[in-house]
Every structure is written in structure tokens, then in C-alpha cells.
């Protein structure tokens with residue numbers, strides 16, 4: 001347990017005074033005094049010494065590599081640790097140093113990131129590495145101020161790098177992930193965050209907070225978690241009913257007869273539904289250099305760099321309906337809704353749009369002569385994919401093409417590839433589902449043991 005060696009310093013006296021002021025409005029009990037805060041810190045670090053997860057970017061003896069901390073912190077934003085572990089190891093094989101990353105193309109970076117989701121993170125990581133090579137000798141700086149100047153590094157990532165990789169006594173925002181401070185105001189938490197960081201082990205302290213918040217004091221706090229918590233002795237809310245502690249919102253509601261009861265209330269994000277047609281173009285060329293002779297080739301094109309899934313590869317597809325009418329979806333067969341003409345093209349007067357017309361629309365500037373289409377078969381399986389605010393229902397068509405060279409744009413943004421190459425190009429999880437629905441042999445997960453999301 002750490003001793004409170006700095007007690008009595010001006011900073012400490014100042015804090016003590018502020019804590020007393022906060023005490024007047026704090027609702028869940030008496031505030032901790034400095035001696036108690038010291039013991040709390042010791043208890044959490046002791047727990048961390050025994051329970052810390054062994055993660056590839058953590059080094060228990062010696063200081064972690066700043067570049068590895070940087071990459072892991074960016075990957076961990078909105079992604080589970082178990083998924084990040086697999087991607088992190090492969091990333092380090094491909095881009096072992098910051099300079100190696102800075103020398104990569106956006107396509108190579110996205111290819112390595114494919115399946116991890118939230119692709120802007122990958123592009124910002126590349127931009128950050130290139131900026132550091134251009135302006136900082138290819139090294140990560142150690143101070144918060146300098147770190148925050150790097151494109152894509154915000155206050156959280158800067159705090160993590162400074163404390164974990166450089167031993168700076170700075171907090172990572174996110175102390176409020178632990179219920180032990182529940183009820184404390186924002187200002188109080190900010191003071192506490194800085195005060196609590198262990199002067200000798202700042203990185204360990206920040207990682208201990210992260211670990212406890214993701215394994216014991218989770219937002220969905222389970223029954224019995226408090227019994228196993230190293231902070232139970234200090235926690236002002238551990239004695240409350242579990243519904244009151246869980247960080248998912250709850251409200252008091254009249255339920256049936258008797259006294260009002262607390263009910264958990266999960267806010268629902270508004271999700272828009274889209275209907276999409278996707279076309280998996282297949283050719284069996286004997287003259288291509290791709291794959292073995294006679295192997296099927298698949299047509300893919302690269303999305304523009306900006307926007308959702310920017311820079312990733314996809315099969316031609318088009319959003320047929322941007323906001324599906326739920327009632328109509330239930331009342332009419334899906335095919336009928338799918339044939340509704342879109343605004344972008346003139347269709348026959350009878351209003352029926354054929355799959356080949358949709359394909360022409362999806363190909364945009366590329367022209368596929370009708371004679372080259374051998375067959376169009378709709379997959380019996382409709383693909384569903386959920387982005388953060390959009391749910392896509394995707395009708396998948398497998399289109400057999402007579403010969404691949406009838407379709408090429410010579411700009412490098414589209415190409416014919418074999419199934420083997422497809423496994424390595426940057427494909428989103430959504431596109432992997434589409435290709436599998438069309439019978440292309442791709443595994444569900446890019447890397448074994450991952451649960452990718454995008």
C-alpha cells in the first residue's frame with residue numbers, strides 16, 4: 001500500500017479545502033479524506049498487481065513501447081479487448097514501428113484494419129504517424145500538450161500515452177466509469193482524477209481503473225460483483241440496490257398494483273432502415289493472372305476515401321430505398337417494395353424495375369453491355385447489417401459475366417480478384433456477408449477469435 005508522502009504540500013492542502021466545499025452538496029455520503037484516498041489507491045493497485053490482464057501491449061517490467069500504447073489505445077476505442085488483441089498482434093507484424101506505419105498507403109492500412117470497424121480510426125492513425133515523422137522525428141512526444149497536437153490524438157489517448165508509456169502523472173478521463181464515485185459532480189471528479197494518479201505508477205493506476213471498470217464495476221454491474229471489488233470498503237453506493245447502481249438509465253414507474261418500482265429504461269437510438277441491392281459479378285476467365293486458371297473472379301471497387309467505410313472495397317450496390325416504410329414492409333412482399341423505382345433514373349412506364357437495370361444504376365459510370373450478362377440469380381438469403389444508426393436489408397444478386405475484360409475502368413479503383421485475393425483486400429463485415437450470401441467462399445470472421453463490428 002502506498003504511503004501518502006505528499007500530504008501537507010500546498011497542493012494537498014488546497015485539495016482538502018476544495019473537498020470540504022464539495023462535501024456540502026455531495027449526496028451519497030461523507031467525502032473521502034486524504035488518508036482514505038491514499039488507502040483506496042493502494043487497494044486498487046494491489047488488486048491490479050494480482051489481477052491485471054496480460055495484454056500484448058502491456059509490459060509489467062520495464063516501460064511499454066509508446067507506439068504500441070498509441071495503437072492499442074486507438075483500437076480500444078469502441079472495440080472489445082478480446083477483439084483488439086488479435087488485430088493488434090497482426091498489426092504489429094505488418095507495421096512494427098511508427099515509421100513503418102507512416103510509409104504505408106491508406107489502402108494497406110485499411111486492409112489491415114478491415115473488420116475492426118469505425119474505419120476513421122485507421123485513417124487518423126496513419127495521419128498521426130505521418131505527422132509525427134514529418135514534425136517530430138518519427139517519435140511520440142511525452143507531454144500532454146505535444147501529444148494533443150498530433151492529428152487524431154485527443155485528451156484520453158494523450159493521457160494514456162503520457163502516463164503508460166512515459167510515466168507522466170496525468171489522469172486518463174474516464175474515472176467516472178467506476179461507481180465508487182457515483183453522485184460526485186464533474187468538477188469534483190476532475191480534481192479527484194488528478195489527485196488519485198499514483199506518482200510512482202501513473203500508467204498502472206490508469207490501467208487499473210480501466211480494468212476494474214471493464215471486469216468488475218461494469219455499466220451492467222452484476223449481482224455479487226461488489227463482493228469481489230477491491231474498492232468495496234470505500235464505495236458509498238455498494239449498499240444500495242443493484243438497480244440504483246447500474247449505470248444504464250432507470251426510472252421510477254408504476255408497475256401493476258402496489259408500490260412504485262424502479263425499472264431499467266434503455267434509451268433507443270433511432271435506426272433508419274434501408275433497402276439495398278448488391279451485385280456480385282462473377283467471371284471465369286482463363287486468361288487472367290488472378291488465381292488458378294478457370295477459378296471464378298469477382299468484381300470489386302474501392303469506395304471514395306471520405307464517408308462511411310471510405311477506402312474499403314465493395315461489390316457494386318445501390319440503396320434502393322433510404323427509409324423503408326415499416327408497415328409496407330410487413331404488408332407487401334419484399335420483392336414488390338424492391339421494385340419501386342428510385343429517383344435517379346428513368347424507368348419503364350409500368351414502374352417495374354428489373355435487376356439488370358438496378359445493376360446498371362449500381363455500376364454508375366461503368367458500362368456493362370447486355371450481351372455480357374449470362375445470368376442474374378437472386379440469393380435466397382437476404383443479408384441484414386446494422387451500422388450505428390442504419391439497418392440495411394440487402395438483396396444479393398449473383399451475376400455471371402461472359403468475360404471479365406468487358407468491365408474495367410483502368411483507374412485502379414476497381415478490379416477483378418480471385419477468392420484468395422478477396423480474403424486479403426480491405427472488406428467491411430457487411431461486404432463479407434454479401435459475398436458469402438452469393439456463394440463466395442469467405443469465412444464469417446476475418447481472424448479467428450474475433451467478433452468484428454462495423
Ligand code: SF4
Nearest residue numbers: 179180217226229235
Ligand atoms: S463496490 Fe460495487 S459499485 Fe462500488 S466500485 Fe466496487 S463494484 Fe462498483
